[in-house]
Amino acid sequence: MFQFIENGSVTSVKGIKAAGIFSGIKRKRKDLALIFSDYPCTAAGTYTLNKVQAAPLLLTKATVAKNDFARAVLVNSGNANACTGEAGYNDALQMQKWCAEKLNIKQEEVLIASTGVIGQRLPMDTIKKGIDEIVPQLCVCGGLNAAEAIMTTDTKIKSYAVNIQLKNGTVTIGGIGKGSGMIMPNMATMLGFITTDAVIAKPLLHELLLKSVQKSFNKISVDGDTSTNDMVVLLANGASEISIEKDTEDYNVFLEALQAVCIELAKSIVSDGEGASKLVTVNVKNARTYEEANLVGKSISNSPLVKTAIYGADANWGRILSAAGNSGADFEPSKVSIHFNDLPVLLPDYKLALDEKKAAKILSQKEFTINVDLGAGSENCTWWTCDFTEEYIRINADYRT
Amino acid sequence: MFQFIENGSVTSVKGIKAAGIFSGIKRKRKDLALIFSDYPCTAAGTYTLNKVQAAPLLLTKATVAKNDFARAVLVNSGNANACTGEAGYNDALQMQKWCAEKLNIKQEEVLIASTGVIGQRLPMDTIKKGIDEIVPQLCVCGGLNAAEAIMTTDTKIKSYAVNIQLKNGTVTIGGIGKGSGMIMPNMATMLGFITTDAVIAKPLLHELLLKSVQKSFNKISVDGDTSTNDMVVLLANGASEISIEKDTEDYNVFLEALQAVCIELAKSIVSDGEGASKLVTVNVKNARTYEEANLVGKSISNSPLVKTAIYGADANWGRILSAAGNSGADFEPSKVSIHFNDLPVLLPDYKLALDEKKAAKILSQKEFTINVDLGAGSENCTWWTCDFTEEYIRINADYRT
Numbered sequence: 001m002f003q004f005i006e007n008g009s010v011t012s013v014k015g016i017k018a019a020g021i022f023s024g025i026k027r028k029r030k031d032l033a034l035i036f037s038d039y040p041c042t043a044a045g046t047y048t049l050n051k052v053q054a055a056p057l058l059l060t061k062a063t064v065a066k067n068d069f070a071r072a073v074l075v076n077s078g079n080a081n082a083c084t085g086e087a088g089y090n091d092a093l094q095m096q097k098w099c100a101e102k103l104n105i106k107q108e109e110v111l112i113a114s115t116g117v118i119g120q121r122l123p124m125d126t127i128k129k130g131i132d133e134i135v136p137q138l139c140v141c142g143g144l145n146a147a148e149a150i151m152t153t154d155t156k157i158k159s160y161a162v163n164i165q166l167k168n169g170t171v172t173i174g175g176i177g178k179g180s181g182m183i184m185p186n187m188a189t190m191l192g193f194i195t196t197d198a199v200i201a202k203p204l205l206h207e208l209l210l211k212s213v214q215k216s217f218n219k220i221s222v223d224g225d226t227s228t229n230d231m232v233v234l235l236a237n238g239a240s241e242i243s244i245e246k247d248t249e250d251y252n253v254f255l256e257a258l259q260a261v262c263i264e265l266a267k268s269i270v271s272d273g274e275g276a277s278k279l280v281t282v283n284v285k286n287a288r289t290y291e292e293a294n295l296v297g298k299s300i301s302n303s304p305l306v307k308t309a310i311y312g313a314d315a316n317w318g319r320i321l322s323a324a325g326n327s328g329a330d331f332e333p334s335k336v337s338i339h340f341n342d343l344p345v346l347l348p349d350y351k352l353a354l355d356e357k358k359a360a361k362i363l364s365q366k367e368f369t370i371n372v373d374l375g376a377g378s379e380n381c382t383w384w385t386c387d388f389t390e391e392y393i394r395i396n397a398d399y400r401t
Numbered sequence: 402m403f404q405f406i407e408n409g410s411v412t413s414v415k416g417i418k419a420a421g422i423f424s425g426i427k428r429k430r431k432d433l434a435l436i437f438s439d440y441p442c443t444a445a446g447t448y449t450l451n452k453v454q455a456a457p458l459l460l461t462k463a464t465v466a467k468n469d470f471a472r473a474v475l476v477n478s479g480n481a482n483a484c485t486g487e488a489g490y491n492d493a494l495q496m497q498k499w500c501a502e503k504l505n506i507k508q509e510e511v512l513i514a515s516t517g518v519i520g521q522r523l524p525m526d527t528i529k530k531g532i533d534e535i536v537p538q539l540c541v542c543g544g545l546n547a548a549e550a551i552m553t554t555d556t557k558i559k560s561y562a563v564n565i566q567l568k569n570g571t572v573t574i575g576g577i578g579k580g581s582g583m584i585m586p587n588m589a590t591m592l593g594f595i596t597t598d599a600v601i602a603k604p605l606l607h608e609l610l611l612k613s614v615q616k617s618f619n620k621i622s623v624d625g626d627t628s629t630n631d632m633v634v635l636l637a638n639g640a641s642e643i644s645i646e647k648d649t650e651d652y653n654v655f656l657e658a659l660q661a662v663c664i665e666l667a668k669s670i671v672s673d674g675e676g677a678s679k680l681v682t683v684n685v686k687n688a689r690t691y692e693e694a695n696l697v698g699k700s701i702s703n704s705p706l707v708k709t710a711i712y713g714a715d716a717n718w719g720r721i722l723s724a725a726g727n728s729g730a731d732f733e734p735s736k737v738s739i740h741f742n743d744l745p746v747l748l749p750d751y752k753l754a755l756d757e758k759k760a761a762k763i764l765s766q767k768e769f770t771i772n773v774d775l776g777a778g779s780e781n782c783t784w785w786t787c788d789f790t791e792e793y794i795r796i797n798a799d800y801r802t
Contacts, residue, residue, distance in 0.1 A: 051725070051730070052722050052723050052725070052734045054728075080719075082723075084751060085751035118719025118722070119719040119747075133405065180609060228719075236447070242491070281784070286683050304705070305797055308794055308798045309797065311794065312798030317599065318517075320482075321519070321520075322453050322628060324452070325454075325629065326451050333453045346484075346520075349486055350488075350489075350520075390791035392793065392794075393712065393793070395792045396706055397706070397790075
């Protein structure tokens with residue numbers, strides 16, 4: 001029902017242009033991205049739950065909430081404009097204003113996002129010059145440049161798109177994202193921008209985004225921290241003239257495709273986590289409730305002891321069981337079984353089935369799955385995590401300097 | 402009202418003997434400890450909240466709950482006897498039985514603890530031989546040997562004692578402990594054994610222990626993980642013939658001294674955290690409630706981003722504020738101020754007061770304090786944490802091998 005598009009991105013979607021440039025906020029690399037729709041878009045957003053929220057996030061949240069349509073998203077990397085108080089909020093407003101003027105649209109049609117160092121004012125002259133420079137570069141092939149320009153400590157571009165066959169024709173979803181430390185439940189230094197040319201009313205768009213984020217961006221962990229700036233924004237510009245309505249088959253197909261894009265973005269964020277060398281899927285099965293399955297997945301995915309054991313290819317299932325035991329979920333430890341891919345590692349009643357050599361071989365792969373069956377009910381949940389390496393420490397011990 | 406005793410330990414207390422030997426569970430280092438009281442002791446314990454609880458912990462919890470008096474604590478390191486099912490529980494019972502026979506006391510007077518690798522059966526022949534060997538070595542100067550024998554990845558012995566002047570004479574409290582990864586709220590791969598010669602009824606002893614653990618062992622974080630085996634046990638043998646009664650001045654003095662011993666043990670566990678190079682006190686001030694002060698202290702102390710910044714001597718106060726924002730506590734970010742020792746780093750309304758050079762100098766010290774004033778109320782809480790280094794990763798990437 002849907003296919004991934006090679007080198008797909010936000011600009012795979014009809015009526016969407018984008019650009020990504022080096023403006024001078026960072027020392028060398030691209031640091032300013034712009035996504036622009038030829039048509040007005042309904043917009044939906046999900047935001048960090050951190051009590052400390054950055055100025056651009058507050059502004060975008062208010063802008064999406066108050067207005068019917070959006071046209072553009074302007075994103076800078078290198079500076080988060082967080083913990084900058086009222087002055088910082090005014091800077092974000094100014095960015096929005098300059099961008100709208102240059103694009104010749106209304107100020108409230110521009111959404112703003114920032115990522116980077118906390119607690120420093122934006123270099124506004126540089127931003128102004130950057131806006132003047134980036135607008136003429138908007139292009140239907142600019143999606144990957146935009147994806148590059150929102151990166152901070154990311155080492156790889158994160159960009160996907162799918163074509164979806166619906167009853168009355170084809171629609172497209174495209175998305176770009178950035179990680180890469182501080183990724184955790186409820187979204188963390190993490191940005192995602194998703195576009196579609198389907199016609200979708202605002203409340204339905206919001207519902208679709210929430211359902212997708214829940215199964216993707218909210219199920220990943222790099223280091224258990226959450227940031228002040230995280231958001232995922234979904235724009236629907238209707239250029240395909242194909243509508244998605246609630247309680248239809250098309251709705252289900254579209255949701256599945258949107259989730260697929262979000263999951264690929266989320267997985268690419270984890271596998272590019274700071275210092276990460278492995279991408280691990282954590283399947284929690286047969287919990288009493290979905291909430292408890294989620295708690296167990298989160299606890300295993302966030303445990304530094306599990307993550308360092310993965311790094312060392314050490315089949316230390318005891319740490320996995322112990323992390324499950326710390327989750328707050330209710331289960332009987334003696335009923336738990338653990339598999340690495342299909343290899344049994346622990347069977348109920350603490351029957352040990354560990355073939356150390358086979359286990360080490362699986363744990364040495366770049367990607368594998370940890371299956372944890374709690375034997376307590378019938379609810380399942382999937383998380384993704386990465387290993388914890390010396391490189392993570394090095395990156396974060398001196399991020400600012 | 403109380404003084405620390407040089408090289409103090411559990412055997413600084415009248416009527417307490419101890420020993421620590423190499424029995425062969427580990428490859429080279431001491432791995433079996435025994436604490437013994439000449440007189441029956443009232444006993445109190447606090448235990449891990451992990452759903453997965455090791456056999457020795459379950460046995461000790463039941464033993465303390467059911468019986469009026471205890472006489473001995475037998476501890477092995479190198480093997481946690483956790484996730485070993487019924488067979489493992491029977492092993493713990495057998496340890497208890499052998500130890501009681503050799504000491505010529507009742508089985509239920511022996512408490513058992515284990516720490517080390519999860520999921521492997523104890524080498525029972527080695528344990529049996531070890532018990533036969535250790536009992537004759539019990540000695541009033543054996544406290545430090547016992548402290549050494551309970552170590553796993555610890556690099557330093559953790560042992561303290563105080564003399565306390567009460568109305569009718571002097572009593573003593575002595576304690577030994579071990580860390581050193583997986584230390585977090587609610588106690589984690591962490592053992593503490595504390596003795597006193599005061600006369601204290603069991604319910605009061607329990608109350609004193611809970612109040613002390615709350616302000617010490619439950620306020621430290623190495624990596625946010627909690628283990629299957631953690632416990633703190635307090636034994637009072639009455640050898641001083643001086644009673645502690647509720648609602649007296651002596652009670653307050655004794656509690657203060659007990660807390661001081663627990664805090665020193667807890668701090669020594671953090672500063673010896675796996676790979677740790679710095680000990681950091683986190684003072685949270687002026688929260689709305691004590692619970693919220695505690696949440697903020699915990700969130701800052703557990704944040705890998707804060708802990709790596711400390712390692713890098715990077716005055717990244719944004720990460721501290723962001724961690725506070727993630728805690729779930731209710732406060733207004735713009736009212737927060739942060740000091741490193743006495744140096745202002747952030748003042749209310751995001752007034753930045755950062756002298757980078759002075760800040761870096763403080764952060765380069767082995768010990769310093771982060772003061773976070775939430776400006777939301779009047780409740781305070783103190784936590785202790787350590788930095789997060791490459792060495793933590795190395796230790797934990799291949800702990801078993």
